[in-house]
Amino acid sequence: MTARQARTLNALALLGCCAVLIEAFWYQLVRGELPCPLCLLQRAAFAAAGVGFTLNLRFGPRPSHYGIALLGAVAGACVAGRQVALHVVPGTGGFGSTLFGLHFYTLALIAFVALIVGVSVLLLDDGVLRADPRADGAGAGRFGSACLLLFLCVVLANAVSTAAECGAGLCADDPTRYEALDSWLGHAGPR
């Protein structure tokens, strides 16, 4: 595998993490479905896995970078698995709406497992770690840089959204409003 191919694969994986986070944001902002604490932790895990791909893009592929992506995905799979287990018994209901007939935590579990399998298959090719990023020019490249910046924006947006929802404390189990933002506006508004 050449450095360019490795870079493109990492950029695509990072784009996949961005797509998942943006899609969750779309449901939050357009359909008003506020994320529960476990949902937020799954988003954080996608960000954790994405950091591994950003490191690969910027500094070239290394085992430690793929390890970071794998650990993030494993943590996310644990959180998503916990939420699936909370709702798996018939009659216990679910949380949030569905996409393709599956709740988002189920889709997240599938995505995390797919990420783990994908990175593991990628690592079967020894060439992926021998690829010298300097061979095709240093840095992430134009596409990789764009993915990197998009990923940073999405993670920062999640930070702002989470702060508005939960403030400095833990989030409500079944959030219905941006508690911290409402509280802040209540204090800052006209009297």
Add this chain to the structure above:
Amino acid sequence: MMVLPFVGFAGSVIAVLGGRRGVAVGLWLAAMAGTLVLFGAHATATLRLDF
């Protein structure tokens, strides 16, 4: 509290963009530890898996 992992991961990405690999990995580790602590804080109820 819940915002801390996102702040840590965002800081990690900023460090990556700035070419500071060590800082990026350190921030990632701290944010990951925070994520796991928060997971532990939210996973307290016993699962009812009696089908």
